[in-house]
Amino acid sequence: MQINRLFEIIYILLNKNITTAKELAERFEVSVRTIYRDIDTLSSAGIPIYASQGKGGGISLMDSFVLNKSILSDKEQNEILFALQSLTVTQNPETDRVLSKISSLFNKSNMNWIEVDLSPWGSDKNNISQFTVLKDAILNRQIIEFSYFNAFGEKSSRKVEPVKLLFKIKVWYLQGFCLSKNEFRTFKISRMSDIRVTQHFFTTRSPEAQPEIQNVKSAQKQIDLQLQIAPQGAYRVFDEFNEKDITRNEDGSFTIVTALPEGEWLFHYILSFGTDIEVLAPQNIREIIQSKLDEMIGKYKKTIT
Known part of the structure; x- marks a missing residue:
């Protein structure tokens, strides 16, 4: 709890030229003595915070102070901010508030470098x-x-x-x-x-x-496959296969040598390429694909009444 209060105090002072121990005590619902102990703790940690007496006095920071000058390197600050931004995937209401405060403490802006969304493109x-x-x-x-x-x-x-x-x-x-x-x-x-x-x-x-x-x-058995994909299927080739498994042919097509899990899903996956793909090997997979295509053609030859 004290650590959170210390960061809150620094944040307040960075956004407000001067405040009083009484104001801070009321904000955090602690005693004025506790606030002064916090000020001593921050001073001991090398934070240039001081209190002035008399009219217009109070608690303040040196004008030139930003947190990076006393505790963390620029690289360490960025790592903290990047980690916080990646946590926005959780949509925790506290994350944005903490990110805003830490950015202010580090005197950094324009750190919106990443956005993580769990839902796929086109999601409703x-x-x-x-x-x-x-x-x-x-x-x-x-x-x-x-x-x-x-x-x-x-x-x-x-x-x-x-x-x-x-x-x-x-x-x-x-x-x-x-x-x-x-x-x-x-x-x-x-x-x-x-x-x-x-x-x-x-x-x-x-x-x-x-x-x-x-x-x-x-956990399923893997089947070694040799596939040929037409040039118009290039948009899927590098998305779905490792570069080391891909050979680009002179006619613009691609030959892929890979291993995929055995099962009915494999045939649906191959057929999802439509006419852009041909299974070169093994022969039994070619025959199964041909059988499934014959079955599909047979359904469309039927007259719907």
Whole structure:
């Protein structure tokens, strides 16, 4: 509490030429004697703060003082401010207030170098609200309830102690302890609906009780693939594959040699490139893709009555 009060006192003095011990005592609801002890503490720390007697007297700082001259280097100040700005992702109402105060203490402005938004581009208000609800539940340690569709389309009701939001392979996940299954689980946020924050709070489980939660795809068998992507698909090539796996061909196309997790999702992923992609190897994947394309064509050959 005292440290917070000391920073508040410096902030007040930086934004006000002079104040009195009585005014500070009333503001912080402490005694005048406590304020003078705080002034002594700040002076001992090298802060050029002084008190003057008589009419018009009071407590003030030297006019040239900014915090960087007595405690932190310019680099250290920037690191603190950058860290605070990145924390705006939490949308904690205290963050902006603290950032404003620290910026003033360091006599720095125009530090708005980063903005972190948990929601994807094009998100509607519901998507953004969903992330805010989950974030608040994690920070407040409140149990949440929601409906969840698994990979087979089966719906279930879940009650979870939320621990962490995770962004993996362009997808957002929620990690937490599922009370319904009595174990740690990872949930794909896009499959969650009817999210409700309960009034039941939980105690964070010990690190020893939290196994490393792996993304489902990382535990699956990997398939070695050789892909060719047309020039018009270049906008996805460098977004979705490692540069070391990409070879640019003379005709502008790209050859990619990579490994992707096995499963039905792989075929949907390949087909999402439309006519811009061709699987060069292995042969069995080519045949499965051809079979799925034949099935799709068959559906469109049917006459709708």
